[in-house]
Amino acid sequence: MKVTIEQDRCIGTGQCVLAASSVFDQRDEDGIVVLLDDNPPADQADGVRRAAMVCPALAIRLAE
Structure with missing residues (x-):
């Protein structure tokens, strides 16, 4: 799995940190x-x- 993020889309809710x-x-x-x-x-x-x-900002992209 390859993970990329788009920091300019992120709104800082922290849900990603809670999940992983x-x-x-x-x-x-x-x-x-x-x-x-x-x-x-x-x-x-x-x-x-x-x-x-x-x-919520769809800032995380996954390629599997």
Whole structure:
């Protein structure tokens, strides 16, 4: 799985971090998403998919 983010779309709700904290984080100054792992291990796939689904700004893209 390849993960990409569009930081300019992110509105900082943090739902991605709640779903997959080992893959996503947020900048301290504004809450915008930070990608920690663009190729997460298979055991993180469900959380990453959930993060993409719950992102209200659709800022997370997945290629499987």
